[in-house]
Amino acid sequence: MRIVLVGPPGAGKGTQAAFLAKNLSIPHISTGDLFRANISQGTDLGKKAKSFMDAGDLVPDEVTIGMAEDRLDQADAADGFLLDGFPRNEFQARALDAYLASHGIALDGVLDLEVPEDEVVKRIAGRRVCRNDSAHVFHVDYTPPAVEGVCDTCGGELYQRSDDTPDKVRNRLEVYHRETEPIIDYYKQQNLVVTISALGAVAEVTQRAMAALHRGE
Template sequence: MRIVLVGPPGAGKGTQAQYLAKNLSIPHISTGDLFRANISQGTLLGKKAQEYMNAGQLVPDEVTIAMAEDRLSQADTEQGFLLDGFPRNLAQAKALDRFLADRNLALDAVLDLEVPEDEVVKRIAGRRICRNDSSHVFHVTYSPPKQEGVCDICGGELYQRDDDHEDTVRKRLEVYHNETEPIIDYYKAQNLVVTISALGKVDEVTQRAMDALQRAKAA
């Protein structure tokens, strides 16, 4: 299957993308991974992206699109893929459609993870991350550490990232509403959107998503 995953910050896209890609035996392609790979490998696109990032500017669509198209041209995507974080606006969505159409391909589904805005704020603003290892993540409500402010795993200090503060989260949501949400309507016009609730346990959301994708494939 060829799938685009969309949803607001804090919807759990990264987590669900990993599980879904594994269950469907297709590569998970995230924008973050694309940037990191191109920058670490010193590609021309990576160098261009780094220049913009060093200047505190957004990487232009044409650079992001070129990275995505390069990745989608690799052999492991022949049986499908799951895109996470791309496309993030209408220009990128239309570029993806053109890329696929040129190869007589098309998307099978756009999976929209739906989460109430207040829940998004609660999820992100409650996150606490270990200074010693950023993979050690806790939550003041859902998975609190045994001792406040201390990582259960290594004893490191837990802190709240600057972009996890409530006012910043709401600004990120505003950007999502303005830039990314329009692609949902764009794909709805193509009858591709499958919307599911992203509330509940991770495995419950994954099963919900798998069921919805299977229904979309059968249709």
């Protein structure tokens, strides 16, 4: 299957992408991984991206599209893929369509993870990260540490990232509504969108997603 995963910040796209990719036996291709790989490998696109990022600027669409196309050209993506974070706007969506058409293939579906805005703010603003290891993540409501402010795993200090405050989260949501949400309407015109609720346990959302993706088969 060839799938695009969309949804607002805090919808759990990364978590669901990993489970869905495993269940469907397709590679999970995330924008973050594309940037990290290209920058660490010193590719031409990676150097271009880093120059914009170091200057505090957004990476141009053309650079992101180039990275995505290079990744889709790799052998493991020949029979399917799950894109997470790309395309992020209609320009990128049209570029992806053109790339796929040039290879005689098309998307099978666009999975839209739906979460109420208040829940997004609660999920992200309640997140606490260990200063010693950013992989140790807790939540003040959903997964609180045994001792407030202390990492259960290593005893490090837990803190709230500067971009996880409620105001910053709402700003990110505004950017999502303005830039990324329009691709849902774009794909709806192609009858590709399936929308599911991303509320509930991770396994429940994964089951919901798998059922939605296989509904038309």
